[in-house]
Amino acid sequence: MGSHEHSHDHSGPEPLAARVQRMTGLNPACCYQCGKCSAGCPMAAETTLRPHDVMRLVARNRLDKLADADGLWLCLTCETCTSRCPNGCDPARTMDALREIFAAGKDGKPPKAISAFHKSFLNQVRNHGRLFEMGLIMSYKLGGGPMFADVTTTPSVLARGKLGLAPHNVKGMDEVRRIFAACAEEEAQP
Amino acid sequence: MDATTPAVAGGFEPRITAFVCNWCTYTGADLAGTSRLQMASNVRIIRLPCTGRIDPMFITKAFERGADGIIVSGCHPADCHYNAGNYHARRRFAIFRELMDFLGVDTGRITFSWVSASEGGKWRDVVNDAVTRVRALGPFTDYRKLVVDPVATATGVVPPEHVGKEVPA
Amino acid sequence: MKIGYFPGCSLHGLSREYEESLKAIVAGLDTELVEVDDWSCCGASSAHGSSHLLGVALPARNLAIAEEQGLPEVLAPCAACYARLASARHEISEDPQLAGRVNNVLVRDFKNTVRVRSILEVLKGQIAGIKARATNPLKDLKVACYYGCLLVRPVQVTGGYDDPEDPSSMEDICKAAGAVPVKWNRRLDCCGGGLSMSRTGSVVRLSAAILKDAKAAGADAVVVACPMCHSNLDFRQKAMKHRGAWEGDMPVLFLTQVVGMSMGIDPKTLGMGRHFVSTDSVLARTAGTGSGSGTGTNSAAAVAGEVG
């Protein structure tokens, strides 16, 4: 999670807006709800929470509403919202922070297919230092991703010499694992 | 005077000199008067056109002459009657405060505040707070430290002789 | 010129033709790529959504190694890697606190001195060389230059080497290679990026709209500079057809392949055979010197007036 240098002496839980501001260094109150972010968001047609909704709910400390919605998980991190926001609000970064909050598992859960993908991805990196794509597909399917999609195309991918069958580890695996461990440890602190 | 003089029956009563601008704080203090806001009687006001006119040497001089605490107060930032005088004052006093700190003078003896013409109540609070704080700090005795001339230190220029000279009555 | 090189996972996997073509063209451009020693994954779209620190530390490890190698700048040809590396560099330089935490995690003395370059930035600097070596200029090849999301924005991260809303560097590079960029509208729209596997439907919708617009503008091929864009636009065309979102075959080329073709490099060396949508139509139009390949004049006429 974000920086921990500030200690919070007030007893209640930290309001979401303050928490996000601490994590991102951006003030959610800067958003004046113009909707330019959502107007350009490629996923606006598919999600129930668009970037400007997310900004509003953060400003209003509505962790509950954010937890129930798909918007965070469908975001493509394409930065369209961020680069067009008149106020420099950076909704993409805000969503990262929220995903981080939810990924920690205490406040809600990402949809299965998507979390399975990210989990598989990060496992590949943790175990090999690089992405082993064949391994990613396998572990993703096993981990809860849609079972049959793409399976039919895999052989053609192999035929074009695109997928390696055996993982290659980086030499500095110790360091990569240490990075993961250290980040996890820092995250785990209250 | 020396530090023992003010130790009257009720204990130590600090002497505080206030340097205030004519347009905001002096008028705010007038308003406190017209509103009959009661406050500690330890403060003596010196009126200047603008906080921009206040030379840090006034403060050292006042300490030297027996003040236990100082108040400097003018218009709120951006409200200066003269546009920018208080801006220059703020910069000057930031440096001055560091210098006082460096000399070991408790900066709690010096209060900087902004009091507008409509803030009679705030002026009363500034006065009462300063008196309480300085009373707790006790009499100011180490004004000898101030013999080092802050302006000279800050600017490298020694002020000319006539500064502070006594005028024969 | 020596420049650090961060291939990233995709260039060693799904998009190895990108690396193949890149290496083939730089050989002719007096640029030497020095691979970052023992580089590791930048974390791509997964790390930063699960832990901000991880999303910064993974790219930072690579930048730190490059720094130790004495490399002043690193090329990340994959747009996603570029975005992760450049944004890590940006965030660390903006936030000394974060810099401290990253150094703690890496256990390295990383000073964040390495500049991160996109493929567009590097090739833009080589335009004269590309022009000079274009022995097989792609005269009639009408290309739709596709930037996608992360190559030119946000400016805070890219440093503004190109306009985020009206970029021109890819077109300039294609022009130097003798190709004819078409004017089209969806060159900055997102293709669906990282949702490729987990939410194919979204990718099909977004990518098909891009291909349709390119086709309407009269493009013979779409040019990309990102393995993820390539895979969504090329590999997913089958799924698009299957779902009725797109018909036709639009070859999708890496920018490096376009440059390579203009230099007359063997298509095989450029990895042209690795695409899912055949590139034969493209190769056919540019075979030889590109002078009189009279095919496809119908669409050429249609766009001749619009191209810059």
Add this chain to the structure above:
Amino acid sequence: MARIGVFVCHCGENIGRTVDCHGVAEACKDVPGVVHSVDYKYMCSDPGQQMVKNAIAEKGLTGVVVAACSPHMHEKTFRRATAGAGLNPFLCEMANVREHCSWIHEDREKATVKAVDITKTIIEKVKRNVPLNTIRIPVTRRALVIGGGIAGIQAALDIADGGREVILVEKGPSIGGHMSQLSETFPTLDCSQCILTPRMVEVYQHPRIKLYAYSEVESVEGYIGNFKVTVRRKARSVDEDKCNGCGACTQVCPNKKIPSEFDCGLGKRTAIYVPFPQAVPNLPTVDRNKCLLFMNRAKGRPDTCKKCADACAKGAIDFDQQDRLVTEDVGAIVVATGYQLYTIGKDQPKDNLKGYGEYGYGTIPDVIDGLQFERLASASGPTSGKILRPSDGKEPKRIVFLQCIGSRDPQKGMEYCSKICCMYVAKHTMLYHHKVHDGQATVFYMDIRAAGKGYEEFSRRAIEEEGAQYIRGRVSRMWREGDVIKILGFDTLEGEPIEMDADMVVLATAMRPQPGIDALAQKLSVSYDQHGFINEAHPKLRPVETNTAGIFVAGACQAPRDIPDAVAMASATASKVLGLFANEMLEREPTVACVNEANCAGCFHCERVCAYGAVEHKDIKDRAGNVVRVIAYVNPGVCQGCGTCQATCPSKSVELQGFTDEQIWGEIQALGV
């Protein structure tokens, strides 16, 4: 030897209740230099004032201290009384023992001690006071107005009607400014030309207005009441005395394809041109960048063309005319240089990346700005008032307006609200619906800011009665497909993305100050904000003055302004100017700074901190006339008496009269008993 008189006032019970006034008077008697010390019930009453006068006469006082109320209350009263007795009024000061003492304390003993202290500080100050004389500055009673938009026109007319001469300098070939480009004006929809043209003619014919059109201010020297202004009269290549405005020259000029500035590029003009038919002065101007003859000259080729000269029966065309510099003495200056619209898209320099590529302005021909729409809607415009889009001349059936483009956008544009665009967009939708009966106007907005008399009613009318569709949300991107503009927006009230087709789009772009305003402001030494708008002296109480005395500001060069605002400001500046011109001499308080020439080291720290530009450079010459030293000189006409220079001067060479170091040391001294 000082002879000070002290007068302690009881103010009835107001002071007397808590302060032992008699005791104070007695205590002051012991202060060295005090020769007279009394107390009295009401000092400001006639007998009270008489006591002061008598004491001055009888005791030969050299200074007066009245310990009473705040100087803000009665300083003037007692200074007048002092002067009445023949003593310099600045030798009288008040000790505030009421507001600052009797009214805020209850303890009589403490209050009395404090009252003595207060009175003693003022006694010590007055001992060090010196006689000061009111500063009198002669005033040249002519005014300069810079900028001939509606604001400049109004200011010039008001001053001239008030009986004073005015010089009006306009950089363009005609006066009129942006108002002359407008079609109809909110909130009443009256024709802009109809109300403006008579005023322009009035300027031209006014016996007391000297109009310098096609001219710019070259330099300004001096200070309030005494400015010397040099004006560059740019060469029009037309002799104003000979030309009768027949227009024959413009008919024959072969270079007819120049985008007209007046029509915002939607119409064309010739190289010799009159910007619009009602131009004042009605004189043509040769655009030397576009005239074939001058283009030839630039290439070193012989003069050819000359068609205009051949056509001119008056022989008025003068290709060899040069810029002329004229100098004028004026006492006051009004700055009214107006605004420009935020130029985006093509005009935007690419390297600062502040353009709006996402809206295609400059690349999509049917994306235009508000002033271009005004020209389309204007009966005298390039389309004779028909709303026709630039690309193909078709009437747009679906028109979309985008508000706040470049405004309220700290990332790419200006963070401020341009104030007038909500209103002119509402106006544009009405004009459009009046002209295109089967058309639909849609507005993307964030807030509707219509805070003026009749403004809210006006914008509601656009929506309720005239059918404009208002959608709350900013558009993200626009592009062209075929001849349709595709708009990607979001309706934040409905919560849905919108993809909309339009035939034409109008961007309500931000209002910014005129280019070159910074250079002009520097010449005038007035300050401007980070956007280039001229700063007013006080945002509430001195809205049309600048912080340089004698220079005033009106209209959209101070902030985004509509016509009623601009005109109100202009009239206010005129009343300020006329007030200044009411007397031949300007009187000022003598509490100004004064440089000790012997000590001044010429470091000019004082100059840097003076917000009023009162510090000037003065050459000290030896007998041979060589400059040996440059020192500071404070212009008493400009100095406002803040004293910042004095606190800054490292060698204490500049002193504020009435608040000298000696006086203040004296006060401090008095407190330290």
